[in-house]
Amino acid sequence: MPVGKAPVQVGFTPDGRHCYVSLRDENSVAVTDTAGRRVITKVPLGPPPDPTFRSAQRT
Numbered sequence: 195m196p197v198g199k200a201p202v203q204v205g206f207t208p209d210g211r212h213c214y215v216s217l218r219d220e221n222s223v224a225v226t227d228t229a230g231r232r233v234i235t236k237v238p239l240g241p242p243p244d245p246t247f248r249s250a251q252r253t
Contacts, residue, residue, distance in 0.1 A: 195231045197224040 199219035206213050206228070215224040222236045 195226070197226060197233055198222070198236065 197215045198217040200217060201215045201224070202218045203216045204213060211228060212234075213226045213228050215226065217224055217236070220236070221240055222238045224236050225234045226232065227234050
C-alpha cells in the first residue's frame with residue numbers, strides 16, 4: 195500500500211486497526227486504516243521525524 199515518500203518505520207496500535215508510518219522525505223507521519231488499506235491523514239512534523247514508536251505492554 196503506498197503511503198508516501200521514503201517510509202522508514204512502522205508502528206501499529208495495540209488493536210491493529212491503525213498503522214503509523216514515518217515518511218522521511220515528507221517530514222511527516224502517515225496514519226493508515228489497516229482494514230481499509232488507506233491513508234487516513236498525514237501529520238506534519240517538521241524536519242526530520244525521529245523514530246518514536248513504543249510497544250504497549252499489558253501486565
